[in-house]
Amino acid sequence: MPDLIRYYSTNRNVPPATLAEALLQGQAADRGLFLPERFPQLTAADLKSLAGRPYCDVAFAVLRPYAAGVFDDATLRALCNDAYDFDVPLEHVTGRRHLLRLDRGPTASFKDFAARMMARWMSVLMRQQGGELVILTATSGDTGSAVAHAYCGVERVRVVVLFPPAEVSDRQRKQMTTIGGNVTTIAVDGQFDDCQAMVKQAFADPALARIRLSSANSINIGRLLPQSVYYVYAYANLADAAAREPVVICVPSGNFGDMMGAVIAQRMGVPIDRIVIATNANDEVPNYLRTGQYRKISPSRVCISNAMNVGHPSNLARLVDVYGGWMDETGFVRQPPDLGRMRRDLYAVSIPDAETRATIKDAYQRHGVILEPHGAVGWAGLTRFLSDSPESADHLAVCVETAHPAKFPEEIQATIGVSPAVPPSLAGLEQRRETYERMPARYEPFRDWLLARFAQS
Numbered sequence: 001m002p003d004l005i006r007y008y009s010t011n012r013n014v015p016p017a018t019l020a021e022a023l024l025q026g027q028a029a030d031r032g033l034f035l036p037e038r039f040p041q042l043t044a045a046d047l048k049s050l051a052g053r054p055y056c057d058v059a060f061a062v063l064r065p066y067a068a069g070v071f072d073d074a075t076l077r078a079l080c081n082d083a084y085d086f087d088v089p090l091e092h093v094t095g096r097r098h099l100l101r102l103d104r105g106p107t108a109s110f111k112d113f114a115a116r117m118m119a120r121w122m123s124v125l126m127r128q129q130g131g132e133l134v135i136l137t138a139t140s141g142d143t144g145s146a147v148a149h150a151y152c153g154v155e156r157v158r159v160v161v162l163f164p165p166a167e168v169s170d171r172q173r174k175q176m177t178t179i180g181g182n183v184t185t186i187a188v189d190g191q192f193d194d195c196q197a198m199v200k201q202a203f204a205d206p207a208l209a210r211i212r213l214s215s216a217n218s219i220n221i222g223r224l225l226p227q228s229v230y231y232v233y234a235y236a237n238l239a240d241a242a243a244r245e246p247v248v249i250c251v252p253s254g255n256f257g258d259m260m261g262a263v264i265a266q267r268m269g270v271p272i273d274r275i276v277i278a279t280n281a282n283d284e285v286p287n288y289l290r291t292g293q294y295r296k297i298s299p300s301r302v303c304i305s306n307a308m309n310v311g312h313p314s315n316l317a318r319l320v321d322v323y324g325g326w327m328d329e330t331g332f333v334r335q336p337p338d339l340g341r342m343r344r345d346l347y348a349v350s351i352p353d354a355e356t357r358a359t360i361k362d363a364y365q366r367h368g369v370i371l372e373p374h375g376a377v378g379w380a381g382l383t384r385f386l387s388d389s390p391e392s393a394d395h396l397a398v399c400v401e402t403a404h405p406a407k408f409p410e411e412i413q414a415t416i417g418v419s420p421a422v423p424p425s426l427a428g429l430e431q432r433r434e435t436y437e438r439m440p441a442r443y444e445p446f447r448d449w450l451l452a453r454f455a456q457s
């Protein structure tokens with residue numbers, strides 16, 4: 001059994017936690033974010049041995065040391081098999097450039113990967129500890145459905161999703177309201193901010209002490225570690241691992257959780273030469289790397305890659321930490337990171353909507369590849385990096401596509417005149433029966449509902 005890995009808080013005002021504690025707490029008590037104290041190493045031989053193996057095998061190999069002492073091998077093995085039962089296509093585009101499609105999970109976004117593993121981890125912990133966990137989530141779209149699907153049918157965990165009906169598309173709503181079982185959705189007569197305020201108030205309310213509440217938002221370490229797996233998977237399958245061939249990885253980014261997965265893979269020994277961070281017009285991080293001055297963007301800018309409309313990425317404190325700096329929970333840089341090293345490892349670029357659309361068109365006309373707006377931001381970022389860096393122009397390069405094009409039919413139809421085929425995960429949604437509760441945008445009715453529903457026993 002390898003040594004147990006503990007998880008420290010980026011604010012360093014609490015003792016390091018076990019994976020079990022970090023998963024169930026979400027955010028550390030000092031309001032910092034958890035990170036592993038060390039990154040286990042994958043050797044060239046390890047990487048080589050993973051070539052051609054199913055995704056669930058790679059997940060097991062990568063996650064095993066992080067889970068040691070908390071989840072035994074047989075348990076983790078079974079969870080990986082159960083969580084990763086869908087395709088992970090690696091698509092050749094042109095030259096040595098590839099697309100890693102992370103869109104074949106039940107909600108057709110990359111968020112399925114980590115959410116499904118986190119849900120299963122939490123379920124095992126609750127079985128060990130006894131009792132039941134109630135996950136509260138407010139959503140304005142994709143997160144709610146990924147979380148709801150991830151926990152669907154998972155024992156000892158119940159999920160309550162609050163959403164603002166006016167701000168959620170029909171398809172997004174149906175992805176949440178047709179699940180049922182241990183998942184309850186509530187249409188709140190208000191805005192996303194109201195939903196979020198109701199959830200926050202519930203977490204702080206002593207009257208709910210009898211209910212074990214938790215959250216599944218993207219700062220949970222359980223939503224991060226599994227996102228390192230797909231970079232290992234891509235490398236093992238495309239690169240000459242024995243020769244430690246370098247690879248360029250490009251990640252379209254909003255809250256930087258997906259991108260931190262690439263940083264973790266790099267720290268684990270995957271020969272990632274550069275991580276290209278592609279943002280939309282929310283360019284606070286490209287500006288930060290360029291100038292060394294961090295300024296949030298508020299309110300965030302509205303772009304067609306709407307899941308990346310983020311003016312202050314919640315995972316940025318983790319990136320600053322691994323480069324030796326300290327960003328506190330307000331987004332203030334208390335100690336600057338090693339910017340020189342960040343500039344060597346990372347390349348951050350902001351892509352405006354016009355270039356995103358031009359990239360969707362170009363990828364389709366020249367390569368027959370359909371990109372959706374988030375992946376197109378990534379592809380545009382990779383293209384810019386490669387033309388900016390002649391020494392890397394022939395390198396192996398992988399860009400992640402974070403959602404299925406069929407989630408954005410209007411945009412794609414308008415840009416290239418085709419409507420993307422609907423994957424099985426999104427098909428038949430129209431016919432499924434919806435059930436959801438309705439509630440005013442006030443805390444008291446929500447509290448009473450939670451008590452009536454979950455505080456009986």
Ligand SMILES: *Cc1c(COP(=O)(O)O)cnc(C)c1O
Nearest residue numbers: 253254255256257258307402403
């Ligand atoms: C959430 C999301 C992103 C942004 O991911 P982060 O981890 O927040 O950077 C990108 N694309 C899609 C489709 C998403 O749903």
